[in-house]
Amino acid sequence: MASDQEDDDFLGFSDDEGDGINSDSDSEEGDDAADLVQASQNTAADFGDIGFNEDLPNNTEYVQQVPEVEGEGQQQTTNFQEIPDSETLLYGAIRDAVIEYGYTRKTIGKIWDKEKKQKAAMNSYIVQSQYHRCGRKKVQVSYDSIAQIGMGDRTCIVDLARMLNLGPTTVWRLIKRKIIKPHSSPLHPGISEECKMAKIRWAIRLIMDYTIPQEPTYYSMYDFIHIDEKWFYLTQKNQRVYLANNEPYPHRSASSRTKIPKFMFMAAVARPRWGENGECEFDGKIGIFPFTNAIAAKRTSKNRLKGTIETKPVKSVNQIETRAMMINKLLPAIKAKWPPHEGEKVIYIIQDNAKAHILQNDPE
Known part of the structure; x- marks a missing residue:
């Protein structure tokens, strides 16, 4: 029997693939293999792995990011499927995204390519729109460049634009952006310090004397x-x-x-x-x-x-x-x-x- 087992081990066959004769050594090794399988199942259960009798996870619901124009993407549960540990979407996923969110296939494809790159770099998936960086750069006007201009030289948009070396339309856009604000400057009366003191003394004389220490009160006037x-x-x-319908205009x-x-x-x-x-x-x-x-x-x-x-x-x-x-x-x-x-x-x-x-x- 020992010679048969040695031949099986040399040829690389098990008992089912060898000579078909069970030996005592074969039964002992079978018991050892059963013990190893049971130990592996217990270890997998301890570490949270999937058991042999458990079903595979259901991939019908997969958390994807919602493409947004502004801000970060919010996680939502959709019916778009993805094969786990794969960079390939299921058939029709991009079409469903186009119908769901109203974007073009090109936009959805760019978002998916960006997600794959972030996933490869082990980064979080963030969708942030870069639309505000498009177009030409806006004209910037400093505070000092406006404040150093005399008040008489900035009474209208044309004069201010000439002093800033800009176009009137550009200055109008700066007003809309509230970088420049229009202001109506009223003419206040010039009151000297003597006039101010006289006004204060006149107001103080209207206070009743017996109310000054506790609650100063004015006369009823x-x-x-x-x-x-x-x-x-x-x-x-x-x-x-305002005139009636057929009333003639007054002269x-x-x-x-x-x-x-x-x-x-x-x-x-x-x-x-x-x-x-x-x-x-x-x-x-x-x-x-x-x-x-x-x-x-x-x-x-x-x-x-x-x-x-x-x-x-x-x-x-x-x-x-x-x-x-x-x-x-x-x-x-x-x-x-x-x-x-x-x-x-x-x-x-x-x-x-x-x-x-x-x-x-x-x-x-």
């Missing part, structure tokens, strides 16, 4: 009247009106478009009063009074006879006219419209520092 002057033109060069004419008469008015207002139930007891509107004179016509014309009283605007509003307005019209209106239930009290008239205004210590 119910006994204050504010006056101011305003110019009004007799008419306007262009005036918008306006004047002797001169550049010399339209204008009138100055003095307006006076006070703080309104409200009752307990919310009704308005005094609206605070003292009145608005024009600086005009009633003059008799010196001669006859086609428009009026001699001696007809005409209203003429005051050509120059000075302190004399302001004093006459306050004495003849403003003070009588205050006496007539002031709430009677407040009784006798001192009323202060607040005015600005215009030269035509009378002083506080005016004798009249």
Whole structure:
């Protein structure tokens, strides 16, 4: 028997392929082989390998990356199949991707080639669009190149483009990109430090003395009247009106478009009063009074006879006219419209520092 086994080992045959005679040595080696197979199965189960009796994994669902125009790709579960450990897609996978995402076959092919290169380099699969790098480079303008230009040389796009050595269309694109921003610069009144201090002192004097340490509180100002002057033109060069469907256009004419008469008015207002139930007891509107004179016509014309009283605007509003307005019209209106239930009290008239205004210590 030993000689038969030696012949089988020499020829490289097993018992099934040899002489067909089972020996004691063959049975012992068969038991050893069975033990090795069982040990290998236990080892595979410990390390998570697929057992001999387990089914192969189902490849019908495979996680692929969604091609996007911007940003990184997001993982989604699709029905596109790929053979594991292979660089070949199943038949029709690219066609399904074209139908699913609406891209061309060329775009899907580029994304797949990029994925294969990243997979070969052991990198993560990232789809990032490079569309923002296409086209010519944008014109860049520094902050200093604009700030060093004088304000009078950049009042319009054409002037600014000439100072920057650019085209007007390029400057317009920079405005749309918000690299250059338009700004309307208002003209503010020039106030000196003395005027600022005078305004602050006047505001501080309106605070009630007994409230200064704890809670500074202003006077209620119910006994204050504010006056101011305003110019009004007799008419306007262009005036918008709304007409009926078949109404004719109005025809306006004047002797001169550049010399339209204008009138100055003095307006006076006070703080309104409200009752307990919310009704308005005094609206605070003292009145608005024009600086005009009633003059008799010196001669006859086609428009009026001699001696007809005409209203003429005051050509120059000075302190004399302001004093006459306050004495003849403003003070009588205050006496007539002031709430009677407040009784006798001192009323202060607040005015600005215009030269035509009378002083506080005016004798009249």
